[in-house]
Amino acid sequence: MNAIEITDFRKEYGTTVAVRGISLSVREGELFGLIGPDGSGKTTTMRAVCTLLVPDAGTILVQGLDTSRDVMRIRAVLGYMPQRFSLYQDLSVEQNLRFFADLFRVPPAERLEREEQLYRFSRLSEFKKRKAAALSGGMKQKLALSCALVHTPRVLVLDEPTTGVDPVSRREFWDILRSIQKQGTTILVSTAYLDEADRCDRVALMYRGRVVVSGAPSSVREGFSYPLYRLKGKDVRALQAQFAAAAETRTTQLFGDALHVVFNVEPSESRWAEWRATSAGNLETWGRQPPSIEDVFMDLMSTQDEGAPGAAPAGARS
Amino acid sequence: MNTSIHTENLTRKFGEFVAVDRVNISVGSGEIFGFLGPNGAGKTTVIRMLCGLLKPTAGKATVAGFDVYTQSELIKQNIGYMSQKFSLYDDLSVGENFEFYAGVYGLGAGEIAEKRREILGRFGLEAYGSAVTRDLPLGFKQRLALGCAVLHEPRILFLDEPTSGVDPKARREFWKTIHDTAAGGTTVFVTTHYMEEAEYCHRVSIIDGGVIVALDTPGRLKESHGKESVQDVFVDIVGSD
Numbered sequence: 363m364n365a366i367e368i369t370d371f372r373k374e375y376g377t378t379v380a381v382r383g384i385s386l387s388v389r390e391g392e393l394f395g396l397i398g399p400d401g402s403g404k405t406t407t408m409r410a411v412c413t414l415l416v417p418d419a420g421t422i423l424v425q426g427l428d429t430s431r432d433v434m435r436i437r438a439v440l441g442y443m444p445q446r447f448s449l450y451q452d453l454s455v456e457q458n459l460r461f462f463a464d465l466f467r468v469p470p471a472e473r474l475e476r477e478e479q480l481y482r483f484s485r486l487s488e489f490k491k492r493k494a495a496a497l498s499g500g501m502k503q504k505l506a507l508s509c510a511l512v513h514t515p516r517v518l519v520l521d522e523p524t525t526g527v528d529p530v531s532r533r534e535f536w537d538i539l540r541s542i543q544k545q546g547t548t549i550l551v552s553t554a555y556l557d558e559a560d561r562c563d564r565v566a567l568m569y570r571g572r573v574v575v576s577g578a579p580s581s582v583r584e585g586f587s588y589p590l591y592r593l594k595g596k597d598v599r600a601l602q603a604q605f606a607a608a609a610e611t612r613t614t615q616l617f618g619d620a621l622h623v624v625f626n627v628e629p630s631e632s633r634w635a636e637w638r639a640t641s642a643g644n645l646e647t648w649g650r651q652p653p654s655i656e657d658v659f660m661d662l663m664s665t666q667d668e669g670a671p672g673a674a675p676a677g678a679r680s
Numbered sequence: 681m682n683t684s685i686h687t688e689n690l691t692r693k694f695g696e697f698v699a700v701d702r703v704n705i706s707v708g709s710g711e712i713f714g715f716l717g718p719n720g721a722g723k724t725t726v727i728r729m730l731c732g733l734l735k736p737t738a739g740k741a742t743v744a745g746f747d748v749y750t751q752s753e754l755i756k757q758n759i760g761y762m763s764q765k766f767s768l769y770d771d772l773s774v775g776e777n778f779e780f781y782a783g784v785y786g787l788g789a790g791e792i793a794e795k796r797r798e799i800l801g802r803f804g805l806e807a808y809g810s811a812v813t814r815d816l817p818l819g820f821k822q823r824l825a826l827g828c829a830v831l832h833e834p835r836i837l838f839l840d841e842p843t844s845g846v847d848p849k850a851r852r853e854f855w856k857t858i859h860d861t862a863a864g865g866t867t868v869f870v871t872t873h874y875m876e877e878a879e880y881c882h883r884v885s886i887i888d889g890g891v892i893v894a895l896d897t898p899g900r901l902k903e904s905h906g907k908e909s910v911q912d913v914f915v916d917i918v919g920s921d
Binding site for chain 1: 707717718719720724764815817818819841845846847848849850852855859873874875876878880898899909910911913914918919921
């Protein structure tokens with residue numbers, strides 16, 4: 363039995379179709395990532411998994427239980443951290459954590475060790491007595507995470523838990539997720555940081571209410587068959603303008619101080635020589651490189667946009 | 681290059697807690713200056729002092745040539761500010777939000793119409809003037825918030841995690857807008873947790889525990905730490921405690 367089984371799930375809000383009939387399975391004990399731009403249907407899907415909205419069509423099973431019928435039984439085995447998690451602003455860090463431990467009936471024997479573990483990851487131990495209202499934005503997020511993790515649920519659903527969290531704390535957070543997974547918990551998590559996709563066992567890329575691609579991160583990357591080059595130069599934005607206009611180019615994206623160019627066909631040596639000459643010394647180095655999840659995601663999104671006439675973003679009215 | 685922001689031993693204490701400890705930075709006009717650091721390192725406290733919203737405990741700071749202790753009103757007239765919790769009215773249209781802010785900044789009716797055309801055009805929002813803000817994707821809201829922050833043509837723009845939670849495609853579009861804005865001579869002081877965005881800045885500083893622990897161009901930071909990316913430099917510096 364899969365931990366989460368989504369079959370032909372569809373959800374509309376008025377005239378906007380948020381999710382257009384998706385099917386996904388999350389295996390027992392798996393760490394599964396949902397990736398996609400804002401408005402792609404990630405949050406709607408997660409809320410439906412958590413029994414917080416009823417599908418217009420299709421079914422969702424959590425631990426074999428139907429989200430439209432077995433609401434209370436599902437909620438007993440499920441932990442959910444929404445994007446906007448509500449903490450008690452006038453309670454201290456410690457009091458918030460204990461409140462959620464009480465609410466989810468964490469046995470007293472496990473409580474101390476659990477709290478210590480969560481304090482270690484969140485680095486909040488020196489702020490135990492501080493009221494939630496007086497925490498910085500990032501610290502609030504970490505406290506909210508801790509509260510959602512306090513009862514070690516069977517199925518944990520986290521909607522962009524690391525948004526606004528610094529790189530070092532994000533690494534620590536993913537280590538915590540791994541340790542929770544090792545205890546047997548299934549985790550469904552969405553993220554806007556695509557480097558985090560590689561930390562998942564499997565991922566699904568959502569776009570405009572559909573699953574565009576899914577699988578293990580390695581197979582998603584290997585399934586991308588176009589030649590990708592990483593270019594460096596004095597002015598990467600000028601390089602981008604130059605390569606965006608080349609006939610062989612499929613897509614171009616800035617990656618920090620480098621430019622990634624995806625070609626439809628492998629460019630010849632003489633083409634590179636031509637490009638180098640045209641750039642008047644701007645193009646310095648180039649080399650073939652295996653695609654990251656972010657490369658695949660950006661390429662899929664850019665090419666899907668081209669196929670859609672007008673390409674208005676979901677939800678926009680003009 | 682003229683100096684837009686200058687601090688000398690800028691310090692802020694909250695009781696016994698030293699949130700910002702003798703910070704020295706100098707940002708030139710038209711520069712994109714990245715201000716990085718872990719959560720709680722003091723980033724927002726520095727920004728609040730530079731925006732004239734919070735008095736320093738010690739040290740000096742000038743913004744657009746004005747003193748943060750005595751000329752905070754003049755500073756406010758010369759800066760734009762946008763945070764991750766940007767304030768737009770969800771139930772107003774894009775155009776109505778823009779006109780509201782233009783009114784707040786004291787633009788006249790003719791000026792508002794002209795600015796509206798110019799800025800909505802520059803930020804790729806011209807087709808969405810009548811769209812209700814609530815229905816816009818987050819990336820569009822962020823660009824609108826930026827448009828509202830620059831409509832009075834500030835000399836310095838403070839952006840506090842402007843791309844938090846925005847998808848990679850929208851973030852790249854947002855950064856293109858930041859580059860265009862800086863190319864027009866506006867100074868940009870920006871915080872982010874996306875380390876590849878740090879690479880888009882002219883210079884970056886890393887603040888940890890209220891202290892500036894690194895300050896250089898992204899290229900020289902990577903070179904001096906022997907790392908491939910600013911992300912690795914950041915983890916090297918901040919993760920070592």
